[in-house]
Amino acid sequence: MSGTTMNPTSPLIEVEHLAVRFTTPNGGVVEAVRDVSFTLHKGKTLGIVGESGSGKSQTALAMMGLLPPNGAVSGVARYDGRDLLGMKHAELNRIRGDRVAMIFQDPMTALNPFLTIERQMTEVLQLHRKISRKQAFEQAVAMCEAVRIADARRRIKMYPHEFSGGMLQRVMIAMALLCEPDVLIADEPTTALDVTVQAQIIELLRDLQSDLGTAIILITHDMGVVASLCDDVMVMYGGRTMEYGTAEQIFSQPTHPYTIGLLDALPHLDDDGDVPLRAIAGNPPSAGGAVHGCAFAPRCAMAEEQCASVRPELLAFTDTDGGQRQRACHLPIAELRPGVRVGGAV
Amino acid sequence: MTLSTIETQTGDAVAVSASAHIDPFGDSPARHAWRRFAQNRAALVSCVILGLIILACFVGPWLLPYGFDDTDWLSISLPPSLANMHWFGTDELGRDLLVRTLIGGRISLEVGLLGTTLTVAIGVAWGATAGYAGGKIDAAMMRIVDMMYAIPYMLIAILMMTLFGRAFYLVVLTISLFSWIDMARVVRGQTLTLKKREFIDAARATGVPAARIVMQHIVPNLLGVVIIYTTVTVPGIILTESVLSFLGLGVQEPMTSWGVLIADGTSKMEVRPWLLAFPGLFLIATLYCTNYIGDALRDAFDPKVQ
Numbered sequence: 001m002s003g004t005t006m007n008p009t010s011p012l013i014e015v016e017h018l019a020v021r022f023t024t025p026n027g028g029v030v031e032a033v034r035d036v037s038f039t040l041h042k043g044k045t046l047g048i049v050g051e052s053g054s055g056k057s058q059t060a061l062a063m064m065g066l067l068p069p070n071g072a073v074s075g076v077a078r079y080d081g082r083d084l085l086g087m088k089h090a091e092l093n094r095i096r097g098d099r100v101a102m103i104f105q106d107p108m109t110a111l112n113p114f115l116t117i118e119r120q121m122t123e124v125l126q127l128h129r130k131i132s133r134k135q136a137f138e139q140a141v142a143m144c145e146a147v148r149i150a151d152a153r154r155r156i157k158m159y160p161h162e163f164s165g166g167m168l169q170r171v172m173i174a175m176a177l178l179c180e181p182d183v184l185i186a187d188e189p190t191t192a193l194d195v196t197v198q199a200q201i202i203e204l205l206r207d208l209q210s211d212l213g214t215a216i217i218l219i220t221h222d223m224g225v226v227a228s229l230c231d232d233v234m235v236m237y238g239g240r241t242m243e244y245g246t247a248e249q250i251f252s253q254p255t256h257p258y259t260i261g262l263l264d265a266l267p268h269l270d271d272d273g274d275v276p277l278r279a280i281a282g283n284p285p286s287a288g289g290a291v292h293g294c295a296f297a298p299r300c301a302m303a304e305e306q307c308a309s310v311r312p313e314l315l316a317f318t319d320t321d322g323g324q325r326q327r328a329c330h331l332p333i334a335e336l337r338p339g340v341r342v343g344g345a346v
Numbered sequence: 347m348t349l350s351t352i353e354t355q356t357g358d359a360v361a362v363s364a365s366a367h368i369d370p371f372g373d374s375p376a377r378h379a380w381r382r383f384a385q386n387r388a389a390l391v392s393c394v395i396l397g398l399i400i401l402a403c404f405v406g407p408w409l410l411p412y413g414f415d416d417t418d419w420l421s422i423s424l425p426p427s428l429a430n431m432h433w434f435g436t437d438e439l440g441r442d443l444l445v446r447t448l449i450g451g452r453i454s455l456e457v458g459l460l461g462t463t464l465t466v467a468i469g470v471a472w473g474a475t476a477g478y479a480g481g482k483i484d485a486a487m488m489r490i491v492d493m494m495y496a497i498p499y500m501l502i503a504i505l506m507m508t509l510f511g512r513a514f515y516l517v518v519l520t521i522s523l524f525s526w527i528d529m530a531r532v533v534r535g536q537t538l539t540l541k542k543r544e545f546i547d548a549a550r551a552t553g554v555p556a557a558r559i560v561m562q563h564i565v566p567n568l569l570g571v572v573i574i575y576t577t578v579t580v581p582g583i584i585l586t587e588s589v590l591s592f593l594g595l596g597v598q599e600p601m602t603s604w605g606v607l608i609a610d611g612t613s614k615m616e617v618r619p620w621l622l623a624f625p626g627l628f629l630i631a632t633l634y635c636t637n638y639i640g641d642a643l644r645d646a647f648d649p650k651v652q
Contacts, residue, residue: 064551069481090555097552104551109544114566114649123562124552159649175552 010081012182012215013040013063018075020058020067020239032058034239035314036075038232040183045209045216047230047247049223049262053284055239056219057105060185064102065092079183098128101176105188107168111160117144118156121175128179143174146211147204166197170204177208185217190225202228223266227251235259238285238295241314245325253319255327257303258296260336294329306330382646389642392635399632403451412442414449415600426620435620437610446602447625453603454584454629457518461583464522466576469529470565476530477537478560488534491527499524500593507595517596521586529575536571540564570644577640581633604629 020033033055040046048056062073063084077084079100084092096102104110112120121140122133129136137156144152147170160168169189176184186205190198202225209216218229226233226247233250235243235258243256254260261280282299285291294300297307307330314328327333383389407414411431418440426435426443434443476487503520510516540546541564549563588605590596597603604625611622 061547066547066550093553093555095553096550097554102548102551104544104548106544110548112545112549112563112567114569114647115562123554127553127558161650172548 011039011041012080013038013217014076014078015039015059015063016076016078018059018062018073018077020055020062020071020073022068022071024070032071032239033062036234036236036239036241038234038241038244040215040217040232042182042215043209043213044231045218045229047226047233048217048219048236049221049226049233050236050242051221051284054236056236057187058239059236060102060187060217060219064096064100064185065089094128097124097181098179099181100183100185101179101181103169103172103176103184103186103189106192107172108160108165108192110172111168113160116157116159117163117171121156121171121178124175124178139178140174143178144171146177146208147171147174149174165193166200169193169197169201173201173204173208177212177214180212181214183215183217185219187219188221189218190220190222198222198225205229223262235262238291240295241326241328242296243325243327243329244314245319246323249319249321249323249325253321255319255325255333255336256329257300257331257336261299302331302336304330378649379646383642386638386642386645388638392638392642395631396635396639399451399628399635400455403448403455406448407445410442410445410448412445414445414602415441417441423618425618426624434624435618437618437621438614441600443607443621443624447604447607447628450602450604450607450625451628453514453597453601454587454605455632456514457521457587457603458580458584458632460518461521461525461587462576462580464518465525465529465579465583466572468522469526470533470568470572472526473530473533473535474537474560474564474568477534478541478556478564480538480541484534488531491530494524494527503590503595512595512598514597517587517590520590521583525579525583525586529572529579532571532575533568536568537564540567566647569647573640573644573647577637580636581629584629584633 016037018033018036019031022030022032024030036055036059038046038048048059050056058067058071061067062071063077065084065087067073073085075085079095082095084095084100087095111117118137118140121143122136125131125136125139126133131139141152141156144156149155149167149170155163160171163171169192173189189205190201193201205216205218206229208214216229218225220226230247233243233245233247234241235250235256237258242258243250243254250259251263254263258280264278265280267277280299281301285295285298291311293306293308293310294303294312297303300307310330312328312330314326316324316326319325319333412418418436420440421430421432421436422440423438424430424432424436424440426433432442432444434447436442437446472487472491476484479487499520502523506516506520546559546563549559554562585605587596587603588609591598591603591606592609597606607625608622608629611618611620611625615622
């Protein structure tokens, strides 16, 4: 494994060669995730970044056993040494929500509109802890206060539609953290929220992480969020890992054309208003077709002949600063486009 | 909300609906629902009328001087009149129609209530389970429903009556045995769309077992559809009972039900219209009331309706 975050203890989450494939009704096979591996240590944050359709959400759903019936998963996803993928449902149900929790992208749809916030929060507690309704209520209120919901004792009795989006995402976070999980999987937790609220939620996640020591897998396409929260970063494209290293490494020295493109596409504060944003040309690949070479090759400005035919392996290497990291690209690092601006990304 | 706010509502509905929004906090869901229900005046009136009908049916016959099977040769086919103490008139055997309507109401209301309860319970459980489980379980469960459609219910009704004899609970059972299949289909369809919603995934992600997801997360969201469909089911069941009775499979003379009285009255409506009018009026009033109450209940339990 990568060993990007050096930690003497064994990792909390170990994912090895995870692959997700869907069979379509007409008999086709869609490979959403291919050969993805990563580790997560206690209290650390891993950012999984990539465009829509890069397989980052499917990776998370597969780990949580939430794939639809036509989805099949292979590989290993261990939590605390136990494989989540081969587990019986009852055993998995004891872990998810309790030891491994998840936050969804859109809080407006991820809460049951017919149940009060209180019901939904106490349900989680009563499932995983043998406590009375009253105790569960008190804990739920305390957690709502921890995520800074004002007047929590009264508002907890309201229904989801009576909250704003930002408040609901706080509720989701509170629900996810109720059982003080070891791992929190946040699937684009800020995408459905407006920018000022996004900042509050990110700040909240960071504070809670330092208080509770929860490890976080943060799935996002927002490089700014990654920069402010993550220890490690895994960049995904077309269902594969393109680059994997510490946030420091990825932001200061990206070694994959796709990562460079992502960082380059960020608007910068020192840009004049009339400078157009630098988008990566082209569209993400449709997940259906078989890819022979590098998935990013058709859009890569630096692609060479072999990129389209030979798939680059994800290989570990030591960078100039002596750090261990991984990349999947044929091009030598020295040949990558010089003068890439990344400093202003944070 | 306190009682006083509900009372002021009769005077000024606008003021109350405004004051109801002032403090949305700290109310239990049940009180929330009750307050919204109480704001629906049609439903409140319906409750009162339905309550009076039920009271009349179960207490009324004791207060009247006639039995439901007392024939009186001196007062055959009397039209309704306040003077002769037969307010609803009499039939061709001289039996008082008022007491027969009330006694018949007992049967009809009981059949309606029990039949609907069974229909809803079986239909919702079956449909929600099939819809949520999906795949082979769903296919198998819904083929059973299809098979039920193919069986003529009259045949089963006749079979049950001949095998087990004529009994009230058999009538209810037979009717429910066939009316739940529509409910199951409606509920299954709704469940199929519900289970794709993200909050179901979110519940699964928190480790909620499948059975509990169906009970806690699917069923409450089905409420609107189920209530609406139930209000359609009630009259259907009451009328099915009358069909069975008409064929001699339900209640038997001299015992009666609204369905029987209406069927009987229909054949004589040209000469003795009151025989149709009074039982018909009671049935219509009951059905209207259940519809209004059902409507109000759906609104009251849907948290998004204010």
